[in-house]
Amino acid sequence: MAAPSPLSSATVQALARPATGRRVAVREFLSALGSPDTYNLRRNVYIPFGFLFGLPIPFFSVGIDLLASGRTFGWIAVAGTFERHPIHWFFVLHPLLFAVVFGAMGAVRLQKNKQIDRLIDALETKLRSLSEANAQLKDLDRMRSDFLANVSHELRTPLVSISGYTEMISQGRLGETTPDQREALAVVARNVERLIHLIEELLELGRMEANRTQFIQSSFDVIEAVQAAVESLQPQFREKEIRFELGGTAGPLWVFGDRDKMVRVFVNLLSNAIKFTPGGHAVGVLLQREAQGVNVTVWDEGPGLSENDLRHLFERFWQSSDLKSRGTGGFGLGLAIVREILERHNSRIYAGNRESGGAQFRFRLESAPDDAPRLDRPRPAGIDGRAAAVSGKAPEGRRA
Numbered sequence: 464m465a466a467p468s469p470l471s472s473a474t475v476q477a478l479a480r481p482a483t484g485r486r487v488a489v490r491e492f493l494s495a496l497g498s499p500d501t502y503n504l505r506r507n508v509y510i511p512f513g514f515l516f517g518l519p520i521p522f523f524s525v526g527i528d529l530l531a532s533g534r535t536f537g538w539i540a541v542a543g544t545f546e547r548h549p550i551h552w553f554f555v556l557h558p559l560l561f562a563v564v565f566g567a568m569g570a571v572r573l574q575k576n577k578q579i580d581r582l583i584d585a586l587e588t589k590l591r592s593l594s595e596a597n598a599q600l601k602d603l604d605r606m607r608s609d610f611l612a613n614v615s616h617e618l619r620t621p622l623v624s625i626s627g628y629t630e631m632i633s634q635g636r637l638g639e640t641t642p643d644q645r646e647a648l649a650v651v652a653r654n655v656e657r658l659i660h661l662i663e664e665l666l667e668l669g670r671m672e673a674n675r676t677q678f679i680q681s682s683f684d685v686i687e688a689v690q691a692a693v694e695s696l697q698p699q700f701r702e703k704e705i706r707f708e709l710g711g712t713a714g715p716l717w718v719f720g721d722r723d724k725m726v727r728v729f730v731n732l733l734s735n736a737i738k739f740t741p742g743g744h745a746v747g748v749l750l751q752r753e754a755q756g757v758n759v760t761v762w763d764e765g766p767g768l769s770e771n772d773l774r775h776l777f778e779r780f781w782q783s784s785d786l787k788s789r790g791t792g793g794f795g796l797g798l799a800i801v802r803e804i805l806e807r808h809n810s811r812i813y814a815g816n817r818e819s820g821g822a823q824f825r826f827r828l829e830s831a832p833d834d835a836p837r838l839d840r841p842r843p844a845g846i847d848g849r850a851a852a853v854s855g856k857a858p859e860g861r862r863a
């Protein structure tokens with residue numbers, strides 16, 4: 464897929480590493496003395512520069528000699544100093560010597576520039592092949608999402624029909640059934656429900672990832688959203704006899720976002736909390752008002768999250784191997800959906816463990832702007848003392 468680089472990675476690394484040290488510099492300089500670049504007047508600007516630099520030296524040497532001999536400047540006197548001290552011929556050659564020395568320095572620089580150009584070429588080729596590979600991956604990802612969405616859609620319709628007929632048969636509307644048959648039908652119905660739930664989650668996640676989900680933004684009371692989620696989870700709370708505790712700032716707490724999607728976030732987080740918390744214990748939500756927003760913490764009294772959980776938690780279909788072996792149900796999509804929804808609310812979710820044990824998930828919701836349309840819903844009355852202990856202050860030791 465990716466085109467090979469014209470340079471081996473060892474060469475690229477060697478070029479990228481600057482050659483340092485006095486010895487290296489001397490070696491490079493000496494080898495440049497033999498390079499044609501050193502004497503190429505057109506390419507190497509250092510040569511005339513060196514020549515001009517060396518030019519004053521013969522004048523100095525003759526001038527000093529004239530000063531020392533007390534003679535005044537004149538061509539005859541100058542010619543005399545050359546006769547007396549043939550060493551002045553050596554100084555006459557100095558501009559050429561300087562031109563060669565500067566030329567060699569320029570050649571080293573030219574050499575380095577060539578290396579840098581080669582390196583840049585190699586990097587550009589790599590970059591091009593990487594962006595091509597990236598585009599191919601994006602195409603593949605789009606194809607995968609489309610495939611998943613199509614298959615999910617095609618599977619949903621027959622499953623809904625199976626579910627409907629199963630219900631009709633078990634209700635005896637298509638003839639008498641024996642208790643054994645009804646028991647078997649209940650198993651079928653449960654599994655069909657599970658599959659429909661999976662397909663709906665897959666469809667929703669696909670829609671969100673493809674930006675096809677509409678988010679209806681308004682100002683809503685986050686306490687009401689939490690309570691709506693708790694209400695929809697009443698059967699699970701009751702089944703495991705788990706208490707729900709709502710703590711933090713007394714409401715209403717107006718935040719900005721899609722209220723129904725936020726209910727979904729709380730349902731997904733709280734259903735996990737219930738799933739992992741042993742019966743008779745508590746799970747809860749802490750809502751703390753702060754400048755321009757509300758900090759949300761969903762906590763539980765379960766076993767908490769391992770290092771591995773923390774690394775993969777929000778990936779699609781990821782479940783800790785413990786959970787898979789225990790077969791606690793679910794498909795590992797709940798937290799991926801939570802993350803997507805919160806990202807669309809410009810919020811990030813952080814998972815961690817509480818000091819007293821158990822997991823906690825934290826995120827922040829923005830306060831609503833003054834002119835945002837307000838969604839004023841009555842809080843559900845059904846959250847009774849057993850399922851939800853609604854308190855005005857934060858429970859001890861459960862702060863984020």
Ligand SMILES: Nc1ncnc2c1ncn2[C@@H]1O[C@H](COP(=O)(O)OP(=O)(O)OP(=O)(O)O)[C@@H](O)[C@H]1O
Binds near residue numbers: 739763776794796
């Ligand atoms: N509160 C928690 N305590 C301990 N582990 C958790 C908790 N929440 C999530 N996890 C771990 O993260 C995994 C992924 O959670 P996620 O909600 O995405 O999937 P799921 O609950 O297994 O299935 P789904 O939500 O699709 O029904 C879980 O399977 C579990 O291993």
Ligand SMILES: [Mg+2]
Binds near residue numbers: 734735793796797798
């Ligand atoms: Mg879940």
